[in-house]
Amino acid sequence: MVLLGEQFPNFSAETSMGTIQLHEWLDNSWGILFSHPNDFTPVCTTELARVVQLYPEFQRLGVKVIALSCNSVESHITWIEDIKSYTKMQVSKFPYPIIADESRTIATLLGMLDPDEVDDNGIPLTARAVFIIDPLKKMRLSILYPATTGRNFDEILRVIESLQLTDRHRVATPVDWKKGEDVMVLPTIPPEEAKKIYGDKMKLINVPSGKQYLRIVAQPTDSS
Ligand code: BEZ
Numbered sequence: 001m002v003l004l005g006e007q008f009p010n011f012s013a014e015t016s017m018g019t020i021q022l023h024e025w026l027d028n029s030w031g032i033l034f035s036h037p038n039d040f041t042p043v044c045t046t047e048l049a050r051v052v053q054l055y056p057e058f059q060r061l062g063v064k065v066i067a068l069s070c071n072s073v074e075s076h077i078t079w080i081e082d083i084k085s086y087t088k089m090q091v092s093k094f095p096y097p098i099i100a101d102e103s104r105t106i107a108t109l110l111g112m113l114d115p116d117e118v119d120d121n122g123i124p125l126t127a128r129a130v131f132i133i134d135p136l137k138k139m140r141l142s143i144l145y146p147a148t149t150g151r152n153f154d155e156i157l158r159v160i161e162s163l164q165l166t167d168r169h170r171v172a173t174p175v176d177w178k179k180g181e182d183v184m185v186l187p188t189i190p191p192e193e194a195k196k197i198y199g200d201k202m203k204l205i206n207v208p209s210g211k212q213y214l215r216i217v218a219q220p221t222d223s224s
Contacts, residue, residue, distance in 0.1 A: 015097035
């Protein structure tokens with residue numbers, strides 16, 4: 001299992017686009033690796049199709065996308081035609097690789113297996129895991145959903161927007177934040193320093209405790 005902030009493991013994998021070494025394939029980009037339980041299943045088809053639709057957004061943020069299940073490369077290649085058809089978009093080339101982890105080596109390494117979801121031989125399948133990996137190959141987010149619940153990939157994009165912003169500026173993004181909305185000054189910045197940085201642009205929300213930790217500013221731009 002990899003924990004938040006730890007180095008994401010490197011491995012070799014067979015994929016629908018040939019053999020890759022994860023770190024080499026990622027190069028200096030951000031990445032998301034996400035797993036699904038099984039090819040030719042309904043929820044998984046909707047999820048991988050949604051990632052095709054959102055692919056230009058992942059590209060805009062400089063994020064490489066890779067999927068994974070325990071099915072074979074041949075299965076992935078046949079299933080990809082169904083996913084392309086389901087997107088109802090003109091997709092000439094499926095935009096991202098799908099890892100074929102038949103041996104479950106990667107799924108075991110990353111703690112993705114779901115003991116409640118098994119194949120015809122009773123062997124566990126992968127749950128719906130998502131990992132966000134930063135350009136230094138650190139793991140920055142990990143989520144694990146059950147097989148019966150499809151994920152929301154707009155939320156994954158929202159987290160990446162937040163991670164990229166908060167890596168550049170000393171702010172944190174509040175509940176339901178979206179790109180362009182106000183953000184919170186980091187609670188670790190002392191009041192005098194916050195005043196020096198933000199001056200009148202910082203709005204303080206008074207609370208019964210009298211503690212001055214709810215400090216709101218406009219989303220910083222790269223020049224601010
Ligand atoms: C699905 O993708 O629809 C699915 C896969 C495994 C278990 C339940 C649902």
